[in-house]
Amino acid sequence: MRYSFLSILANGLNGQSDWKPAWRDAAPKPSYDVVIVGGGGHGLATAYYLAKVHGIHNVAVIEKGYIGSGNAGRNTTIIRSNYLLPGNEPFYEWSMKLWEGLEQELNYNAMVSQRGILNLYHSDAQRDAYARRGNAMRLAGADSELLDKRQVRAMYPFLDFDNARFPIQGGLLQHRAGTARHDAVVWGYARAADTLGVDIVQNCEVTGFLREGGNIVGVETTRGAIRAGKVALAVAGSSSRVAEKAGLRLPIESHVLQAFVSEGLKPVIDGVITFGAGHFYISQSDKGGLVFGGDIDGYNSYAQRGNLPVIEDVAEGGMALMPRIGRLRLLRMWGGIMDMSMDGSPIIDRAPVPGLYLNAGWCYGGFKATPASGWCFAHLIARDEPHAVAGAYRLDRFRSGHLIDEKGVGAQPNLH
Amino acid sequence: MRIPCPYCGERDAHEFSYLGDATLVRPDPAAVDAQDSALADRFHDYVYLRDNPAGAHREWWYHANGCRQWVRVTRDTRNHAIAGASLAREPGDAA
Ligand SMILES: Cc1cc2nc3c(=O)[nH]c(=O)nc-3n(C[C@H](O)[C@H](O)[C@H](O)COP(=O)(O)OP(=O)(O)OC[C@H]3O[C@@H](n4cnc5c(N)ncnc54)[C@H](O)[C@@H]3O)c2cc1C
Numbered sequence: 318m319r320y321s322f323l324s325i326l327a328n329g330l331n332g333q334s335d336w337k338p339a340w341r342d343a344a345p346k347p348s349y350d351v352v353i354v355g356g357g358g359h360g361l362a363t364a365y366y367l368a369k370v371h372g373i374h375n376v377a378v379i380e381k382g383y384i385g386s387g388n389a390g391r392n393t394t395i396i397r398s399n400y401l402l403p404g405n406e407p408f409y410e411w412s413m414k415l416w417e418g419l420e421q422e423l424n425y426n427a428m429v430s431q432r433g434i435l436n437l438y439h440s441d442a443q444r445d446a447y448a449r450r451g452n453a454m455r456l457a458g459a460d461s462e463l464l465d466k467r468q469v470r471a472m473y474p475f476l477d478f479d480n481a482r483f484p485i486q487g488g489l490l491q492h493r494a495g496t497a498r499h500d501a502v503v504w505g506y507a508r509a510a511d512t513l514g515v516d517i518v519q520n521c522e523v524t525g526f527l528r529e530g531g532n533i534v535g536v537e538t539t540r541g542a543i544r545a546g547k548v549a550l551a552v553a554g555s556s557s558r559v560a561e562k563a564g565l566r567l568p569i570e571s572h573v574l575q576a577f578v579s580e581g582l583k584p585v586i587d588g589v590i591t592f593g594a595g596h597f598y599i600s601q602s603d604k605g606g607l608v609f610g611g612d613i614d615g616y617n618s619y620a621q622r623g624n625l626p627v628i629e630d631v632a633e634g635g636m637a638l639m640p641r642i643g644r645l646r647l648l649r650m651w652g653g654i655m656d657m658s659m660d661g662s663p664i665i666d667r668a669p670v671p672g673l674y675l676n677a678g679w680c681y682g683g684f685k686a687t688p689a690s691g692w693c694f695a696h697l698i699a700r701d702e703p704h705a706v707a708g709a710y711r712l713d714r715f716r717s718g719h720l721i722d723e724k725g726v727g728a729q730p731n732l733h
Numbered sequence: 734m735r736i737p738c739p740y741c742g743e744r745d746a747h748e749f750s751y752l753g754d755a756t757l758v759r760p761d762p763a764a765v766d767a768q769d770s771a772l773a774d775r776f777h778d779y780v781y782l783r784d785n786p787a788g789a790h791r792e793w794w795y796h797a798n799g800c801r802q803w804v805r806v807t808r809d810t811r812n813h814a815i816a817g818a819s820l821a822r823e824p825g826d827a828a
């Protein structure tokens with residue numbers, strides 16, 4: 318069913334009795350052209366673009382829990398394309414363009430809200446670095462505007478401008494950045510992929526791989542073996558665990574990242590603000606809660622829950638930026654498992670085992686990448702060649718020295 | 734999370750900083766011809782590749798706000814249960 322004003326009106330008149338499930342809860346078939354492991358945003362977007370752009374419809378997305386139960390449903394929903402390096406910026410800008418047309422493309426309200434992201438700077442050196450990044454963004458066709466203190470004060474008068482240690486001097490603003498409703502992105506891609514014939518198989522964990530000769534020809538799952546022409550991994554924080562079953566050791570460590578939401582407030586922050594002197598960022602959800610987060614906990618973890626030191630650190634960052642949040646009560650906090658790659662940048666590449674494709678290493682920034690990641694991964698799977706904007710995301714870059722060192726961080730905790 | 738420092742006793746994780754996998758062994762450049770690509774491969778594996786297990790993980794923690802010694806801890810990455818800890822300068826098993 319196509320969603321429209323008329324469908325809402327008609328259902329309003331008949332007691333909402335006409336709505337159908339948005340996608341089929343499929344049982345696995347014995348074989349597919351492509352099996353995608355992982356029903357997060359990236360796996361579902363990949364399936365959608367395989368069907369839509371490349372005409373490959375005989376596709377299954379295999380998810381061990383329910384779709385969106387991983388990081389897709391746990392992130393702080395910020396979307397942006399404000400990167401510096403040529404390996405990154407065209408990719409994220411392509412993602413931004415896909416976000417801008419996403420709701421029309423999927424016929425689904427993903428609540429994409431281009432409310433702007435403001436990265437604050439606190440020193441002359443940081444201003445220069447932001448000016449450079451802003452220029453790099455514009456060279457790649459994105460938008461950016463360097464603001465001085467007066468302009469930032471006009472936007473957010475309540476920030477602690479004259480903080481003794483970290484006075485705010487200005488900020489780099491990307492107007493087109495913002496937020497999207499994370500669950501709706503999952504559901505929208507699922508529904509659109511399903512309509513094009515993709516099977517979405519939930520509660521089905523991939524436990525191993527089928528091999529013939531040296532090739533991977535399918536997966537073992539808790540619901541039986543499934544053969545596949547190609548197998549594509551998009552399992553985010555579980556990348557090492559799943560790839561290990563194919564005999565791979567990846568340049569990835571799994572770490573926990575926490576996020577927080579406060580009690581609901583009237584509108585106070587209409588964009589996204591990031592602190593430039595510590596790891597803290599904040600926005601306000603449409604329900605009114607302030608959504609914020611900071612650093613990863615900094616040690617290997619599959620626990621999906623974090624510890625207190627980082628909570629304290631995040632709270633301190635928030636207080637340094639906008640002291641008024643000190644009187645707020647926290648409503649909830651949670652954690653998700655990040656696949657931290659060693660240079661902090663993702664991998665979209667063929668695995669060194671024939672038949673296997675790899676989408677991993679998204680660290681804490683993969684939500685914004687969801688549309689372009691799906692687009693480029695589908696391109697790679699369908700054509701066996703990398704998409705132009707994702708060409709730098711090679712697995713062998715750690716061997717060849719072509720690291721994508723956007724921030725000099727990655728998994729290494731003492732660099733954060 | 735509390736870490737049982739063998740010198741100071743059980744202390745809050747806040748006092749420590751983390752350095753990751755303690756099972757990695759730095760390749761010995763002298764053992765192979767430096768031109769040998771096998772050496773580059775070994776360094777690549779050492780610097781970048783990780784087992785990243787879901788389960789028992791042997792890892793380095795530095796007790797920065799305590800005795801300032803390196804501690805080798807065996808922790809379950811699924812639930813943070815700690816099976817044992819030993820000082821780095823003592824060779825051998827943490828668990
Ligand atoms: C707290 C937090 C805040 C974040 N904030 C942001 C942000 O503001 N902006 C941003 O861009 N990014 C953010 N991220 C990062 C972003 O959420 C992730 O990079 C992104 O969601 C990863 O891609 P995904 O959606 O496909 O992952 P997931 O949703 O994690 O999908 C992977 C799926 O694979 C499944 N799976 C795993 N193993 C198996 C198996 N063996 N068999 C079958 N299925 C399996 C999992 O159950 C899971 O559903 C944040 C992450 C967290 C945790």
Ligand SMILES: [Zn+2]
Pocket residue numbers: 738739740741742796799800801802
């Ligand atoms: Zn100690």
